[in-house]
Amino acid sequence: MSLLEIRDLKVCYGGIVALNGISFDVEEHEIVTLIGANGAGKSTTLRAIMGLIPIAGGTIMYRGEKLNGLDTQKIVGKGVVLVPEGRRVFPNLTTLENLRLGAYLQKDKAVIEANLERVYGLFPRLKERHWQHAGTLSGGEQQMLAVGRALMADPKLIMMDEPSLGLAPLVVKEIFSIIRKVNEAGVTVLLIEQNANVALKTANRGYVLETGTVSMTGPGRALLEDEQIRVAYLGKTR
Amino acid sequence: MSITTILQHSLTGISLGGAYGLIAIGYTLVYGILRLINFAHGDIFMMAGYFMIFSLASFPWPIAIGITLLITVLMGIAIERVAYKPLRSSPRMSIMISAIGVSYLLQNLATYLFTAIPRGYPEIPLLKRIFRVGELSASLVTLLTPVLTIVLVALLMILVNKTKTGMAMRAASKDFETAKLMGININRVITVTFAIGSLLAGIGSILYFTDRMSVTPFSGTLPGLKCFVAAVFGGIGNIPGAVIGGFFIGIVETLLVALGYSTFSDAFTFVLLIVMLLVKPTGLFGEKTMEKV
Numbered sequence: 001m002s003l004l005e006i007r008d009l010k011v012c013y014g015g016i017v018a019l020n021g022i023s024f025d026v027e028e029h030e031i032v033t034l035i036g037a038n039g040a041g042k043s044t045t046l047r048a049i050m051g052l053i054p055i056a057g058g059t060i061m062y063r064g065e066k067l068n069g070l071d072t073q074k075i076v077g078k079g080v081v082l083v084p085e086g087r088r089v090f091p092n093l094t095t096l097e098n099l100r101l102g103a104y105l106q107k108d109k110a111v112i113e114a115n116l117e118r119v120y121g122l123f124p125r126l127k128e129r130h131w132q133h134a135g136t137l138s139g140g141e142q143q144m145l146a147v148g149r150a151l152m153a154d155p156k157l158i159m160m161d162e163p164s165l166g167l168a169p170l171v172v173k174e175i176f177s178i179i180r181k182v183n184e185a186g187v188t189v190l191l192i193e194q195n196a197n198v199a200l201k202t203a204n205r206g207y208v209l210e211t212g213t214v215s216m217t218g219p220g221r222a223l224l225e226d227e228q229i230r231v232a233y234l235g236k237t238r
Numbered sequence: 239m240s241i242t243t244i245l246q247h248s249l250t251g252i253s254l255g256g257a258y259g260l261i262a263i264g265y266t267l268v269y270g271i272l273r274l275i276n277f278a279h280g281d282i283f284m285m286a287g288y289f290m291i292f293s294l295a296s297f298p299w300p301i302a303i304g305i306t307l308l309i310t311v312l313m314g315i316a317i318e319r320v321a322y323k324p325l326r327s328s329p330r331m332s333i334m335i336s337a338i339g340v341s342y343l344l345q346n347l348a349t350y351l352f353t354a355i356p357r358g359y360p361e362i363p364l365l366k367r368i369f370r371v372g373e374l375s376a377s378l379v380t381l382l383t384p385v386l387t388i389v390l391v392a393l394l395m396i397l398v399n400k401t402k403t404g405m406a407m408r409a410a411s412k413d414f415e416t417a418k419l420m421g422i423n424i425n426r427v428i429t430v431t432f433a434i435g436s437l438l439a440g441i442g443s444i445l446y447f448t449d450r451m452s453v454t455p456f457s458g459t460l461p462g463l464k465c466f467v468a469a470v471f472g473g474i475g476n477i478p479g480a481v482i483g484g485f486f487i488g489i490v491e492t493l494l495v496a497l498g499y500s501t502f503s504d505a506f507t508f509v510l511l512i513v514m515l516l517v518k519p520t521g522l523f524g525e526k527t528m529e530k531v
C-alpha cells in the first residue's frame with residue numbers, strides 16, 4: 001500500500017477540464033515530484049488532494065483511506081499538509097503567530113513548543129524574525145515561513161507547490177537542502193516545481209504532467225537524462 | 239447654554255454612543271471576515287428588543303437578559319447558516335442582496351407577529367435608578383453603557399489578539415483557503431463571528447431601548463444605518479475604530495438635538511458617511527485595502 005494513491009483523478013473548473021484522469025503514487029519516505037508546463041494542472045492536483053476544490057471523478061487514497069469528500073481540516077488532521085503556491089503567509093500576523101497557526105490542530109502545548117524549536121533549528125532566520133509581521137518579511141523569508149508553518153503540523157506527507165518560485169539561487173539551494181533534511185527525518189514529500197532541474201535531482205521519482213494527463217514517469221535521475229524532458233522542461237537544445 | 243446643560247447632554251451622547259459602538263462592532267467583525275455588510279444587523283438589534291419585552295414579562299430581569307442574549311445569538315448564527323453560507327462562493331453582490339432580504343424579512347416578520355404599534359419597553363428599575371452629582375443627573379444605564387462598552391471592547395480585543403480563536407479569526411479575515419490549510423474550521427470561525435456580533439447587538443439593544451421606552455418593527459433601521467456609518471467612519475474591519483465611530487456619532491447627534499437642530503441630527507450621520515468616503519474611504523483607522531490574495 002502506497003502512502004498516497006491517486007487514481008483517475010478528474011477536476012473541472014466550470015466546463016473546463018483541468019485534470020483528465022491522472023494516476024500516480026507516492027510511497028512512504030519518498031520525495032516525488034510532479035513537473036509540467038504552466039497550466040498543466042499541477043496546482044490543481046494538490047488543491048484537489050487537500051479538498052480545496054471538488055473533484056469530478058477518481059479517488060484519492062491516503063494510507064488506504066479515502067480523502068476525497070473530506071473537509072480540508074480533516075485532511076490536515078490526518079497529517080497531510082500543503083505549502084501553497086505563492087507562499088500565502090498571513091501578512092497581518094507575526095512570524096510566530098503564523099507558525100503557531102500551522103500547529104492549529106495540535107492540542108498538546110509541549111508538542112507545539114518542541115515543533116517550534118525544530119522549525120527554528122531548520123530556519124534560524126525565523127527565530128530572529130519571530131516578532132515581525134509576516135507581510136514585511138522578504139520573499140525568501142516568507143517561503144521559509146510557509147515551509148516552517150507547514151512543518152509545525154508535524155506532517156507525514158508534505159506537499160509543496162513551487163517552493164523555489166521567485167527566489168535567488170542561494171535561497172533555492174537552502175530550501176531544497178531543508179526539503180532533503182525534512183525527508184530524512186521521515187516526512188514524505190510531494191513536490192511541484194517549475195525548476196525541473198533541481199526538482200528531478202532531489203526527487204526519487206518524477207511524473208510529467210501534460211495538459212491534464214500524466215505523460216511520463218520514472219526515477220528522477222532517469223527523467224533528467226531523458227531527451228524529451230531535457231528539451232521541454234530543462235531548456236536544453238537537441 | 240450652561241456648562242451643566244452641556245455636560246448633561248454630553249453624558250447622554252456618550253451613553254448613546256456606547257450603544258452605537260456595540261452595534262457597530264457587529265458590522266465591522268462580519269465585514270472583516272466575509273467582506274459582507276450585514277444589512278440585517280440593525281434588525282437583529284430590533285428583534286432583541288422584542289425578545290426582551292417578552293422574556294421580561296415572564297422572568298426576573300437577570301434571567302430575561304440571559305434569555306434575550308441567547309436567542310439573539312442563536313438568531314444571528316441561524317441567519318448566517320441559512321441566508322449567507324450557501325452563497326459564500328457566489329459573487330459578493332448576491333450575499334449582499336440576501337442580507338437586504340433578511341433585513342426586510344425580519345421587519346415584516348416583526349410587523350406580522352407583534353404589529354407595527356410601538357410596544358412599551360419594560361423598565362428594569364435598577365438600570366433606571368437616578369444618580370446625581372451636583373446639578374447633573376443620570377440614570378444608571380446612562381453611566382453604565384459607556385463603561386460596559388469599553389470593558390466589552392477590551393475583552394474582545396484580548397480575544398482577537400491573544401487567543402487561538404482570535405488568531406484563527408485574523409487568519410480567516412485575510413485568506414480563507416490558507417486558513418483551511420492550517421486546519422482551521424472556517425464555518426466555526428464564521429459562526430463565532432456572528433455569535434459575538436449578535437451578542438453585542440443584544441447587549442446594545444438592552445442599553446439602547448431602556449433609554450427609549452418603546453420598540454417598533456422599524457426601530458432597528460436608523461440605528462442600524464448609523465452604526466454602519468460608525469463602522470465605516472472608524473475604518474470598517476477595525477474594532478476600536480467602530481467603537482470610536484459609535485461614540486462620535488452618538489455625541490454629535492445628541493449635541494445637535496440639544497442645540498435645536500434635531501431635524502439635522504439624522505442627516506448628519508449620512509453627511510459624515512459621504513464626507514468620509516470622499517476624503518478617507520478607508521476610515522479613521524482602516525488599513526490600506528490589502529487585496530485578499
Ligand SMILES: Nc1ncnc2c1ncn2[C@@H]1O[C@H](COP(=O)(O)OP(=O)(O)OP(=O)(O)O)[C@@H](O)[C@H]1O
Binds near residue numbers: 014041085194
Ligand atoms: N479557479 C479556476 N477557474 C478556472 N480555471 C482554472 C482555475 N484554476 C486553474 N484553472 C485552469 O486549470 C488549468 C490548470 O491550472 P493549474 O493552476 O493547476 O496549473 P499549474 O500546472 O499549477 O500551472 P503553473 O505552473 O502555472 O502554476 C489551467 O488551464 C488553468 O487556467
Ligand SMILES: [Mg+2]
Binds near residue numbers: 043044085161
Ligand atoms: Mg501552479
